[in-house]
Amino acid sequence: MQEARPFWTLARREALAGGLFVAPQLAGVLVFVLAPLALVFWYSLHEWNVLANTFEFTGAQNYQDLLQDATLPPVLAASAVFAAGLVVFNLSLALLLAVLLNQKLVGITAFRTLFFSPxxxxxxxxxxxxxFLLQANGGINGVLKLAGIEGPNWLRMPATAMASVIVVQVFKNVGLNMILLLAALQGVPRELYEAARIDGASAWRQFRRITLPMISPTILLTSVITVVGALQVFAQIAVLTQGGPGHSTTVLVYYLYQQTFQFHRFGYGSTLAIVLFAIVALLTLAQWQLRKRFVFHEQS
Structure with a gap:
């Protein structure tokens, strides 16, 4: 008679151990991601008035209001301008700084710390x-006045308000992308550059044919991080411009805050949150799909 196999085989013990290891992460995703997302969708189907203590099911009414909201197009346009400006200037400056700070020079560590400190x-x-620096009588206009230039009120003019917010955010977070790109640059094999120099390749050709392809995975990572961060910006808008002048700097997250906490339209605010989630998910998916074309290690 064949002996019965024990229940706790090696394969089952390994499966249990693996499940226990990933259980905390799965619980975190369930509690802090999936459950809140489901609740936000549920709230978007209701009209919730906290002051009147009412919670009424309205179905797709909030989504119909979304399509008829005349303020939403300029809000989405402002969000797109901010995200595009931040991504272009942040990544470009971060890559430039990473290349410059990748040199073996005296005191280079101090410069790396200086650029990362913000x-x-x-x-x-x-x-x-x-x-304070961007006010009409602030420090920036004071410096311009010394050169005989009359500076504008940077945060109160539509032509300069958005650019000012973008610059503030670029200087705040460029150090993070710089460090990531610097680490990627230091991981590029030196032998590739030596072989390219022997073949007579110029510095620009080395950068374009060796450096960019080798650090392309990190460029993808930084672009995803920067795009997601740009679409979630709030504090800078709230402190600097409060969405003005007009709606020129009213990005989607700030508009969501206004509708939810200033106008107490919690159902409509939840609908805007669903729109924000969809935009972030689609852009992240698009960037992930583009990796097959632009990321060196993913190309077939």
């Missing part, structure tokens, strides 16, 4: 200081 500064404190 990342660890409190966001609100950083924004408040820049708010």
């Amino acid at each position: 990342v660890v500064v409190s966001l609100v404190a950083w924004t408040i200081v820049w708010g």
Whole structure:
């Protein structure tokens, strides 16, 4: 008679151990991601008035209001301008700084620390200081006045308000992308550059044919992080411009805050949150799909 197999075989013990290891992460995703997302969708189907203590099911009414909201197009346009400006200037400056700080020079560590230090500064404190600098009688216009230039009120003019907010955010977080790109640059094999120099390749050709392809995975990572962060910006807008002048700097997250906590339209605010989630998910998915074309290690 064949002997019965024990229940706790090696394969089952390994499966149990693996499940226990991933259980905390899965619980975190369930509690802090999936459950809140489901609740937000549920709230978007209701009209919730906290002041009147009413919670009424309205079905797709909030989504119909979304399509008829005349303020939403300029809000989405402002969000797109901010995200595009932040991604272009942040990544370009971060890559430039990473290349410059990748040199073996005396005191280079101090410069790396200097450019990274704004990342660890409190966001609100950083924004408040820049708010004073960008006022009509602030420090930036004071410096321009010494050169005989009359500076504008940077945060109160539609032509300069958005650019000012973008610059503030670029200087705040460029150090993080710089460090990531610097680490990627230091991981590029030196032998590739030596072989390219022997073949007579110029510095620009080495950068374009060796450096960019080798650090392309990190460029993808930084672009995803920067895009998601750009679409979630709030504190800078709230402190510097409060969405003005007009709706020129009213990005989607700030508009969501206004509708939810200023106008007490919690159902409509939840609908805007669903829109924000969809935009972030689609852009992240699009960037992930583009990796097959632009990321060196993913190309077939």
